[in-house]
Amino acid sequence: MANYIKLRARLMRDDDIAFGPGKAQLLDAIESTGSISAAARELGMSYRRAWLLVDTMNRCFREPLVHSAPGGKHGGGAEVTEAGRRIRQRYREMEQALRDLADDFEKSLENELN
Template sequence: MADTVPSHDNSHPAPDKVLFRIDLENGARLGPGKVQLLQLIGQHGSIRAAGAALGMSYRRAWLLADEINRMFREPSITTRHGGKSGGGAVLTPFGEALLIRAQMMDVKIRSTLAEDLTWLEAMAADRIMPPE
């Protein structure tokens, strides 16, 4: 029967087959790239290092960080100017809460869709057939 659900282990969330993006009413978009940038700024303490880890220029990373700060009523990232003590960037308490909440939403989405994604993968052709 073609629509039989294959047996699977539902204890693991779906892998990176589903990416979510939230389009806010103010026109802002929060998706996996911005969430990953927040995570890496938190880890590295630097917009430059976070951007480099994502393979993007400092300018691109800085523009995305600035956009994230303008998306909400509170900033997500604060920066310190360079100099003898060095510069850097840190997540604000709101930025940390935003990152945690976005990561939790991602887990919920993957868990909710795990069974359906397993079924789709089981039903997918080994390769995409060329048009006839």
């Protein structure tokens, strides 16, 4: 059966999107590359956009989700914190629970949809 329900869960903090699918992907890319700029390139976004997403995440949570060090002569880099890994994991668990719920709902309507 095709997925008729498209879900995009976002965690809001006031007017900011504290966490969502794009931020989860960005954390994945930062974790695999060790760098915000390399993660941005991997995801096809500007460094500024990636940095703004990281800044929003770090402001919205009590603990930062990403620690970064400025570049320069001695390098730099970024790392996903334990809090970042924990939030990303819980978010993915929520996404799966929502997908399971949507699949059950679709199955209950299977005979009613074209």
